[in-house]
Amino acid sequence: MTDTADMMASLDWSGTSIRVTPRHGLSAIRLKATKRGRTLAVDLGLPATGGATEDAIWIGPDEWLLLARPAEEGAIVARLAAQQAQGACYWSAIGDGLVILDLGEAGGLVSQLTGLPQASFALGRAARTRVAGIAVLFAGMSWGTRMIFDRMYDRHIRRWLDAAAE
Amino acid sequence: MTQVLRLANGGLIDRTRMLRFRFDGRDFTGHSGDTLASALLANGVHLVGRSFKYHRPRGFVGIGQEDANALVRVATGDQVEPNLKAGEVVLRDGLEAFSINCRPSPRHDLRAVHQIAAPLLIAGFYYKTFMWPNWHLFEGAIRRAAGLGTAPEGRDLDRYVHAYADCDLLVVGAGPAGLTAALDGARTGARTILAEADFAIGGSALWRGGSDAAEAATAAEAELRALPNVTILSRTQVFGYYDHNALAAVEYLADHGARQRLWKLRAGRVILASGAIERPLVFAGNDRPGVMLASAAQALVGRFAVLPGRRAVIFTNNDSAYDAAAALAVAGAEVTLVDSRPASAASAPGVRILHDRVVSATKGVRHVRAAIVADRAGRISETLPCDLIGMSGGWSPIVHLFSQSGGKLRFCEEIQGFVPGEAVQPVTAVGGAAGALGTLAIEPLWEVPGRGKKFVDFANDVTAHDIAIAMRENYVSVEHLKRYTTLGMGVDQGKTSNVNGLAIAGALTGRAPGKVGTTKFRPPYSPIALGALAGPLVGPLFRPLRHLPAHDWHVARGALFEEHGGWWRPSAYPHVGETLEAAAAREARAARTGAALFDGSPLGKIEVSGPDAARFLDRVYVGTASTLRPGRARYGLMLNENGVVIDDGVFVRLADDRYLVHTTSGGADRIAAMLDEWLQCEWRDLDVVVMNVGSQWATLTVSGPSARDLLAALGTDIDLADFPHMRFREGRVAGLPARVLRASFTGEASYEISVAAGAASGLATAIAAKGAPFGLTPIGVEAIMILRIEKGYLAIGVDTDGTTLPDDLGMAGGVARKGSDFIGRRSLDRPDAVRPDRLQLVGLLTDGPRLAVGAHVLREGGVPGVSDGHVTSSVDSPALGRPIALALIRAGRARLGETVTLYDMGIRHRATIVEPVFFDREGQRLNDGHS
Known part of the structure; x- marks a missing residue:
């Protein structure tokens, strides 16, 4: 079976193909603020509701997904551990349990996939929705749209993409 | 056969492109731009099938979506699709179509014998006749005798895709009014989608209004296509209108790749420019092949260059049919216009006009050959030989989508039809859909006096007499009328029959049509393939399946996979020639005698953290979490508010403020959502964080008498000598950071080793290598089921159902011992619970x-x-x-x-x-x- 990124890049959606870059090596950390951690977002520079940066994506009330390069992971974990020690948050390392794909100039495609307006994937915006019946996270980046989903659904997504293209 | 009825000039067909097709095994030709209907008529084929109940010969009533009479079966390779409207089938080279509901052919149909019994087969006959001794005794024979096309038995090999789009303006219908509306909107910069069911843009301008109208439509289309903010969807039928201006449409794609695309559209504003449908007139023999809507005959001439008859009678009660009569005359037909009104201001050059006359009956067997003309009192005045009768009983604006949107309809006396009234969503009807039909000067004529079968609903063989029976039996509500007679059901959805039917019912009961009202319009407006609704979510994609982190490792071990709770899991690892049952038994024995490896990764894992985590779990579990010491585990039941057992599992205290909750494999997402719901909706005072961490951990369970020795052989810094059952340790196993839980679903000593998901295959390989001396056997779900049943361990949802309480499982002790409240406790005191x-x-x-x-x-x-x-x-x-x-x-x-x-x-x-x-x-x- 081909890689999901290859498959997405080879799809023809209304005559448009897209550029897909898999982001291997990024570690994911799921972070949730406690009631005592009301200032966590400010303290850690996390995006506000519905927001996304290259390193952090808002995924729910008081909840973020942090993406760390291997060299930075230790420092991030240390900061989180310090916050957790103060009772401000809890976090859990997801490691490589997520598939992270960067889609270039794919706003139209993602809008068609999800039924959400293109504005939902504008730069700095995050959207949690469903594709192919599974939960998928989208974030608007400067190069296009970042798509993130559970690795255990990788094969399902590939099959679905194959069937869903025209 | 040559195209005997094709005109030498005119029309919008491409005469340079000849297309060959077959109908009922006979070869024909047509042109690009034809539909199957126009091509068949061009070849002189009027008889295309037999009717639903009486098996009467049937031809074309219309030539588009309004025609539920000429239904065909189209075959494409191994694919067969029944009940397509011939006027909606775009002609292509190699098309093969068949008539339906007749055997062996439309000309010689054995079931035409039904016509002899027609007096008995009136509305409601089977409600009354076949009730004794049991309806089901007759049901099979009746179902075989009735019905239209036969549903294909094989799997639908076509692909269907889904797409979403949002826009500022959605215009439904690309006739003159729709094109104007789309242009008006698009010129302001509004993101506009124009959806048209036909493959050609222009609507009635394609056949009415002469070259000026066609040129205007062409120019409008060109301007729209040049605008970047406009999307034109042709061959796209908008069939449903839902809340919040959401609409559904199906687009028929070219004959390669996916066959249809289901659009889910959301629009800021909707403009309905879907036009109007001409109504038939209700007279004896109005279903005979060769009797069609006057507008259909006009469109055949104007758009398809087909002259559907050389001696035509046009029967009307309004002015619009005069254009049709004139168009047929110009095309070379001898035309007589029978107008039920005493006079009309309209004219039709070259046409003989009879006023104050009606067509009371027709003659012919498989094709009309004469119209019986009578005065309004029913006295026959003359017989007009003919091969075509065009009828016009007025026009019905297409209000289906407006009604589906929640809008109210009102009866317009001027056009004698229902038009959109008050809207409840941002929707506007324009053009014919709004009742703007020009000067009709219509005089109501709902039923022509005379004897014989007068059809109101051609698709369901419902006659005026059937409606009279329904009224006599007090089915006076239009909804009851529909259900008793089937008026307006099926592929037609009342397009040509509704207004005539309810007006006849009203006339019989002394009510004006507006007082009778309409039935509820529901999606779909026009039949669509079920495959289009399903889209790509069929077969293995119907339900998202998760794969184990070590999936490839299991494949390499020859695992036989099955779906278990949304996971694609090994059922067993059969040896060559070994049955599944034998493999499961062998694997179960290995777990009892040596060491077994089971992939328990799907086991639900939820971390519950925070200063109030213990209080929270005390409320959630029957068992008590707050008294558990860190590093220890306890089995617990979860109940719903009714006290019913909904999940079970082992929870572990990781630290004073942190727990790891294990749920059933299929229940993790559901339980995590439930925990969040309680926190967010009911117990907002608790400071607790819930994280579903199932996807980040792979869990491989080593079980059996040799399990501890195997774990030692793997290499671990965990003190195995101090690691009893229901304890939890963190450390390294085989060099990997790991969480290890002593819990068992086999009844044997077990070590559930959780590592990062990405390390699952590596750990499995290491276990297999070190386990060989211990006779390590990978075991699947089937073996686990054997082992847990031997121990009496229950499986939620298998050994329980939606009524099972803790005491039913022999687990009332935990309830009695617990001092504090928990979800479902109060329900356990109900009389039924004890x-x-x-x-x-x-x-x-x-x-x-x-x-x-x-x-x-x-x-x-x-x-x-x-x-x-x-x-x-x-x-x-x-x-x-x-x-x-x-x-x-x-x-x-x-x-x-x-x-x-x-x-x-x-x-x-x-x-x-x-x-x-x-x-x-x-x-x-x-x-x-x-x-």
């Missing part, structure tokens, strides 16, 4: 063959039908060498030792009720030497 005769989980032993899951326990001396419970799990136990089962049996625990009779598929079995633990009742094997 009934002594509730279904209780027990074991069953039989000397016979293995009991079937679902087999019912009969009351002693009872007969099948009175059940005292049922088998929930059943296996052949390798450890005991005999079949064993778990069952929910009424007052089961009080009946230990009783022999009961079980009944399954006509066979009775005997079994003895026993305790539900068959193996190692004391649990010695779990402790692995630890006390």
Whole structure:
């Protein structure tokens, strides 16, 4: 079976193909603020509701997904551990349990996939929705749209993409 | 056959492109730009099928979506699609189509014998006639005799895709009004979608209004296509209108790749420019092939250059048909116009016009050959030989989508039809859809006097007489009328029949049509393939399947996979020539005698953290979490508010403020959502964080008498000498950071080793390598089921149902011991919850063959039908060498030792009720030497 990124890049959606870059090596950390951690977002520079940066994506009330390069992971974990020690948050390392794909100039495609307006994937915006019946996270980046989903659904997504293209 | 009725000039067909097609095995030709309907008519084929009930010869009433009379079956390769409207089938080279509901052919249909019994087959006949002794005695024969096309039996090989789009303006219909509306909107910069059901843009301008109208439409289309903010969707039928201006449409794609695309559209504003449908007139023999809507005849001439008849009679009660008559005359037909009105200001050059006359009947067998003309009192005045009757009973604006949007309809006297009234969503109707139909000067003529079958609904063979019967039997509500007669049902959805039907009903009961009202319009407006609704979510994609992190490792071990709770899991690892059952038994024996490896990654894992985590879990579990010490584990049940067991599992205290909650494999997402809901909606005072961490951990379970030695051989910094059952440790295993839990679903000493998901295959490989000296055997779900049933471990959803309470499982002790409240506790005190005769989980032993899951326990001396419970799990136990089962049996625990009779598929079995633990009742094997 081909890689999901290859498959997405080879799809023809209304005559448009897209550029897909898999982001291997990024570690994911799921972070949730406690009631005592009301200032966590400010303290850690996390995006506000519905927001996304290259390193952090808002995924729910008081909840973020942090993406760390291997060299930075230790420092991030240390900061989180310090916050957790103060009772401000809890976090859990997801490691490589997520598939992270960067889609270039794919706003139209993602809008068609999800039924959400293109504005939902504008730069700095995050959207949690469903594709192919599974939960998928989208974030608007400067190069296009970042798509993130559970690795255990990788094969399902590939099959679905194959069937869903025209 | 040559195109005998094709005009030498005119039309919008491409005469340079000849297309060959077959109908009922005969070869024909047409042109690019034809539909199957126009091409058949060009070849002189008027008879295309037989009617629904009476098997009367049927031809074309219309030539588009309004025609539910000319239904065909189209074959594409191995694919067959029934009940397509011939006017909606775009002609292509190699098309093969067949008539429906006739055998052997439309000309010679054996079931035409039904016409002899027609007087008996009136509306409601089968409600009354076939009730004794049992409707089902007759049902099969009636269903075979009635009906239209036959549904294909094979799998639909076509692909269907889904797409979403949002826009500022959605215009439905690309006729003159729709094009104008789309241009007006698009020129302001609005993101505009223009959806048109036809493959050509222009609507009525394609055949009415002469070259000026066609040129205007062409120019408008060109301007729209040049605008970047406009999307034109041709061959796209908008069929449903829902809340919040959401609409659904199906687009028919070219004959390659996906066949149809289902659009889910959301629009800021919707403009309905879907036009109007001409109504038939209701007179005797109005269903005979060669009788069609006057506008259809005009469109055949104007758009397709087909002259549908050389001697035409146009029968009308309004001015619009005069254009049709004139167009036929210009094309070379001899035309007589029969106008029911005393006079008209309209004119039709070259046409003989008879005023104050009606067509009271037709003559002909498989094609019309004469129209009987009478005065309004029914006195016959003359017989007009003809090969075409065009009828026009006025026009009905297409209000279906407006009505689906929630908008109110009102009856417009001026056009004698329903038009959009008050809207409740941002929707506007324009053009014909709004009732803007020009000057009709219509004079109502709902039913022409005379004898004979006068059809109102061609698709369902509903006549004016059927409506009269319904009125006589007091089905006066239009909804009752519909259900009693089937008026407006099926592929037609009332497009040509609704207004005539309800007006006739109104005339019979002294009500104006506006007072009778319409039936509820529901999606879909026009039939669509079920495949389009399903889209790509079919077959293996119907339900998202998760794959294990070590999936490839299992594949390499020859695993036989099946879906279990949304996971694609190994059922067993059969050797060559080994059956699934034999493999499962072998694997179960290995777990009892040596060491087994089971991939338990799907086991739900939820971290519950925070200063109030213990309080929270105390409220969620029957068991008590707050008294558990860090590093220890406890089994717990979760109940819903009704006290029903919804999940179970082992929870672990990781730290004072942190727990790891294990749920059933299929229940993790549901339970995580439930925990969040309680926190967000009910217990907002608790400072608790819930994180579903299932996807980040892979869990490989090593189980069996040699499990501890194997773990030691793998290499670990965990002190195995101080690691008893129901304890939890963190450390390194085989060099990997790991969490290890001593819990068991096999009854053997077990170590559940959780590592990062990405490390699963590496750990599995290491276990396999180190496990060889211990006879390590990978085991699948089937073996686990055997092992857990031998131990009497329950599986939620298998050994429980939506009524099972803790006491039914013999687990009331935990409830009694717990001092604090928890979800569902109060419901356990209900009288029904403490009934002594509730279904209780027990074991069953039989000397016979293995009991079937679902087999019912009969009351002693009872007969099948009175059940005292049922088998929930059943296996052949390798450890005991005999079949064993778990069952929910009424007052089961009080009946230990009783022999009961079980009944399954006509066979009775005997079994003895026993305790539900068959193996190692004391649990010695779990402790692995630890006390």
